[in-house]
Amino acid sequence: MNLLEVKNLRVTFATETGQVQAVRGVSFSLGHERLGIVGESGSGKTMTGRAVLRLVRPPGRIEADAMTFDGRDILHAPEREMRALRGKRIGMVMQDPKYSLNPVMTVGRQLTEGLRLRDGLGRADAAAKAIAALEAVQIRDPRRVMDAYPHELSGGMGQRVMIAMMLIPEPDLLIADEPTSALDVTVQAEVLSILDGLVRDRGMGLIFISHDLRLVARFCDRVLVMHKGLVVEEIEAAHLLEARHPYTRGLLNCLPRIGGPRGPLPVLDRAGI
Amino acid sequence: MTALIEIENLTVAFRSKGREVRAVEGVSLSVEARESHGLVGESGSGKSTILRAICGMAPVTGGSIRIGGRPVPTPRGRAFSTEVQMVFQDPYASLHPRHTIDRTLSEPLAIHGLPGADARVVQALTEVGLPPAFRFRYPHQLSGGQRQRVAIARALMLKPKILLLDEPTSALDASVQAEVLNLLNRLRAEQGLTFLMVSHDLAVIDHMCDRIMVLQHGRSVEEITRDDLAHARMTTAYARSLFDASADRMLDGTTEPTS
Numbered sequence A: 001m002n003l004l005e006v007k008n009l010r011v012t013f014a015t016e017t018g019q020v021q022a023v024r025g026v027s028f029s030l031g032h033e034r035l036g037i038v039g040e041s042g043s044g045k046t047m048t049g050r051a052v053l054r055l056v057r058p059p060g061r062i063e064a065d066a067m068t069f070d071g072r073d074i075l076h077a078p079e080r081e082m083r084a085l086r087g088k089r090i091g092m093v094m095q096d097p098k099y100s101l102n103p104v105m106t107v108g109r110q111l112t113e114g115l116r117l118r119d120g121l122g123r124a125d126a127a128a129k130a131i132a133a134l135e136a137v138q139i140r141d142p143r144r145v146m147d148a149y150p151h152e153l154s155g156g157m158g159q160r161v162m163i164a165m166m167l168i169p170e171p172d173l174l175i176a177d178e179p180t181s182a183l184d185v186t187v188q189a190e191v192l193s194i195l196d197g198l199v200r201d202r203g204m205g206l207i208f209i210s211h212d213l214r215l216v217a218r219f220c221d222r223v224l225v226m227h228k229g230l231v232v233e234e235i236e237a238a239h240l241l242e243a244r245h246p247y248t249r250g251l252l253n254c255l256p257r258i259g260g261p262r263g264p265l266p267v268l269d270r271a272g273i
Numbered sequence B: 001m002t003a004l005i006e007i008e009n010l011t012v013a014f015r016s017k018g019r020e021v022r023a024v025e026g027v028s029l030s031v032e033a034r035e036s037h038g039l040v041g042e043s044g045s046g047k048s049t050i051l052r053a054i055c056g057m058a059p060v061t062g063g064s065i066r067i068g069g070r071p072v073p074t075p076r077g078r079a080f081s082t083e084v085q086m087v088f089q090d091p092y093a094s095l096h097p098r099h100t101i102d103r104t105l106s107e108p109l110a111i112h113g114l115p116g117a118d119a120r121v122v123q124a125l126t127e128v129g130l131p132p133a134f135r136f137r138y139p140h141q142l143s144g145g146q147r148q149r150v151a152i153a154r155a156l157m158l159k160p161k162i163l164l165l166d167e168p169t170s171a172l173d174a175s176v177q178a179e180v181l182n183l184l185n186r187l188r189a190e191q192g193l194t195f196l197m198v199s200h201d202l203a204v205i206d207h208m209c210d211r212i213m214v215l216q217h218g219r220s221v222e223e224i225t226r227d228d229l230a231h232a233r234m235t236t237a238y239a240r241s242l243f244d245a246s247a248d249r250m251l252d253g254t255t256e257p258t259s
């Protein structure tokens, strides 16, 4: 049985100017593996990820033929059941940590709150676990970070705190929406290898959303390429360079490469897609 | 012959909460006319501060900056802005949200009392590949790539010789990035421009620049030619770690992540 099964997912927004179809029939399944979702901004990556957690705000509407997590119907599950899944069995790292961390609460309190309320840990045990999680995401001075408020952290630090927070309950599935886009390349590589290790060691499933085809090719097993709300190509990451779809090829070719040719970069032929 | 941009021993120190933050320390750099020079390094390494110091927007506490052999005046003044212009990462933040594109583009001419604004606005839009009718739009009516084209058009209104480019494509999708990089290269060739360009993306810098300075903690750790970069002939461990982690190398499928 697959960890996650999504069939013909649609996300639609009712706006003054009519219906906006953000996701137009996406299907995929996920085991204990790393699935990448790539595409340009506006292609529906974030909405696909949020729909799995049923976190699309009105006027957005989620429809699908089926959506199951670990055999459970998460399309029709009551909201109470979804709340129990979110954060605990399915974690999500949002694109912008600034909006996901509570600005008026210290990092330490945010990290330990769930452990104390949900898992009934004492103050000292919860703090120890939180510090261990911060260390796992390569934060060198976890005690200082525990006392900090989110605005006192750099973007990269905030993103790592987010990842630490999501990992504390040891979820079975992590949805990471552009988790490294705000990070320096060296830090990016570190964070990705942390996620990598979690998939390998804990058998976690990972949905890795990114606009960067190169990262996805390197760090995922399988890739969905999205364009205008549709999956235009599904491909083994190792074979991405042999992608056939003109959109995928266009995205690959427009990237400059170290030591590559100096002439004009190929641009996407939008008419040809 | 002297270089067009000469920076010698530049030091910039900010005062923050009573503490001194040395953002740039003893950096020397020279860029020949028509050359394209890159600055790379992790965030906080001082790249933006160097560009801002050239424009008089950072507290220079040591060293000198010369343009065309002459020390830059303080304040920079009008003559400076006809020679040097800057383009920022976030085209949304750098364009006035309530000014039409027409007003944004004609303002530099008005400030300098230059005539013919109407024709120049149309010409500038055409040069950056936008339809002339875009002059009547506001920034929020443009896509990110279109806004960056407007920002580039505005920087070119006064016909400067030097463009300082601070992560000009970092906020754009790869396909739009390619269009903007192509535009910048075309304009550099057509107008004989000199670039000093900042990016955290080594592949972008490699594509755009002849020579590259690697910065770390406000200091220059290595200067390398494009050819040496392509052949991984860097001499410092830090430059190599940037090279190894560059996402572009991940396409080869042969490189392991640094861990």
Ligand SMILES: Nc1ncnc2c1ncn2[C@@H]1O[C@H](COP(=O)(O)OP(=O)(O)O)[C@@H](O)[C@H]1O
Binding pocket: A013, A015, A020, A021, A022, A023, A039, A040, A041, A042, A043, A044, A045, A046, A047, A048, A059, A060
């Ligand atoms: N509240 C909303 N109202 C209308 N359209 C929306 C809303 N939120 C998102 N969309 C649209 O949904 C599409 C997909 O968005 P998103 O999933 O965020 O794209 P991505 O993450 O790939 O950049 C976009 O075209 C966006 O304009």
Ligand SMILES: Nc1ncnc2c1ncn2[C@@H]1O[C@H](COP(=O)(O)OP(=O)(O)O)[C@@H](O)[C@H]1O
Binding pocket: B014, B015, B016, B021, B022, B023, B041, B042, B043, B044, B045, B046, B047, B048, B049, B050
């Ligand atoms: N206005 C400022 N006040 C205080 N510190 C600053 C200011 N601007 C930049 N800095 C500091 O200077 C250093 C270099 O910043 P910056 O030049 O923006 O780096 P980069 O562009 O390489 O990311 C950083 O430590 C930053 O926090």
Ligand SMILES: [Mg+2]
Binding pocket: A045, A046, A047, A095
């Ligand atoms: Mg998104």
Ligand SMILES: [Mg+2]
Binding pocket: B047, B048, B049, B166
């Ligand atoms: Mg900067």
